[in-house]
Amino acid sequence: MQARFMTLPDIRRAAKQILPTSVWNFGAGGAETETTLRRNRRALQRLAIRQHVLVDVRHVDLTTTFLGMTLPMPIAIAPMGGLVLFHPQGDCEMVRGAGPTGTLAVVSGVTGWPVEEVAKEASGPLLFQLYHFGPRSWVQELLARVEASGYRGVCLTVDVQVYGRRERDLRQRFDPRAAMGNLAPNPRPPDPTYPARLTWDDVAWLREQLRVPFGLKGIMTAEDARRAVDAGVQIVWVSNHGGRQLDHAQATIDVLPEIVEAVDGRAEIVIDGGFSRGTDVIKALALGAKLVALGRTILWGLAAAGAAGVHRTLELLREEMTTTLALCGQTSVRHLTPDLIRRVD
Ligand SMILES: Cc1cc2nc3c(=O)[nH]c(=O)nc-3n(C[C@H](O)[C@H](O)[C@H](O)COP(=O)(O)O)c2cc1C
Structure with a gap:
């Protein structure tokens, strides 16, 4: 594997070659004009790291x-539905790839497999994303099964009020749900x-049902973040669904500072949206996120x-994060501060 993929773009290229165009577009695409999708990336590119x-x-x-868990890296695998379109073993294969690195994997609420089966394949920690x-x-019935299977927490996705x-x-007249069919x-x-x-x-109500920590995924304003922590939520997940839901939303990295301020240490902050390199991850950590989901x-x-491809991707991300930290004179992801980042237009 190592000889085949030496960089992350190699892996992306290989995926594009293998996948049917309709499935590639389902994965890579966003809502409407794809302004949110592009904005996530552009906002990250506007930030520079001081060395x-x-x-x-x-x-x-x-x-x-x-x-309360110790994680080997400050990243997580974001929940994704329809994984069977990308690999016949879908979610089970994904968590098998995450296991050897101990990376936290978040299993989608529309996983194609029973939550128990996915958990059996995982040797690393799991969260469950609820729809x-x-x-x-x-x-209630689903959450009882999730808790019994050892998931460490549950995040309710709140930005799919309606499908983007x-x-x-x-x-292309591609309906992912129909394509998943009986696969x-x-x-x-x-x-x-x-x-x-x-x-x-x-x-x-949901918070009362759960014994494991509970979070909201899809928070994009300080007002909602404050409301979430006031409601006792333990995870505030800054996300615009990777640009797949509301078009013309802000970039997640741009709303992170106001959300960090609003949460004020009362919950763990996760962020996702356009993160594709170790440097991207370091920027969000410096601005106050605890974990970056990809x-x-x-x-x-x-x-x-x-x-093996999931494992290799995680290894390359680890190498990139390690190199980035060394080159900007930092020795731990836990001591980064916003001063490390400058906006450059
Ligand atoms: C193919 C695909 C399926 C997704 N399915 C879900 C899902 O089932 N539940 C959910 O909360 N988010 C879902 N998301 C959104 C991701 O969890 C995450 O917010 C987003 O992909 C992050 O942006 P990135 O892909 O640029 O890293 C999905 C994203 C993709 C690309």
Whole structure:
């Protein structure tokens, strides 16, 4: 594997070559004009890292803590549905690839496999991403299974009130749900339109149901972040769904500082959206995120070479983060401060 993929772009290229165009577009694309999708990347590119020299950087520490766990790296695998389109073993293969590095994997609420089966394949820690795709009784039953299977926490995704208009798919008449068909064993959820009615009352109810930590994924304003921590949420996940939902939203890295201020240490902050390099990750950590989740970057590893491709992607990210820290004179991801970052237009 190492000889085949020496850089992350090699892996992306291999995935693009292997995948049918419709599946590549489903993965790579965003909503409508794809302004949010592009903005996530552009906002990261506008940030520069300041370098400090003549620091002993023989030992660079990537370990961090999250919800009381010690993690070997400050990154996580973002939840992605439809993984069976990218690899026949989908979610199971993804967590197999994450295991050897101990990377936290977040299993999608529309995983094609029963939560128990995915958990059995994982040797590293897991979180579960919940879609409230049915009445409360359905959610209760699902969460009981999630907790019994050893997931360390649950995040409710709140930015899919309705499904975004993904024009690449529409144009090609590609329906991912139909394409998944019977490829994976999980039955379809009872009511995919249910999330449109969710409110803060549901957040309070969900928190009461769970013994494991609970979070919200899809927070993009300081007001909502404050409301979330006031409701007792332990994870505030800054996300615009990788540009797949609301078009013309802000870039996640641009809203991070105001959310860090609003949360004020009362919850763990996760961010995703356009992170594809070790340098990107270091920028978000310096600006106050605890963990950076990556979606597509790791998806391409799965598509290119299954679990081995996921593993290789994570290794390359580790190498990039380690090199970046050494070159900017930092010895630990836990001591980064916003002063490391400058905006350059
Ligand atoms: C193919 C695909 C499927 C996704 N499915 C889900 C999902 O089931 N639940 C969810 O909360 N987010 C889902 N997301 C959004 C990711 O969790 C994450 O927010 C986003 O991909 C991060 O941006 P990045 O891909 O640029 O790293 C999906 C993203 C992709 C690319």
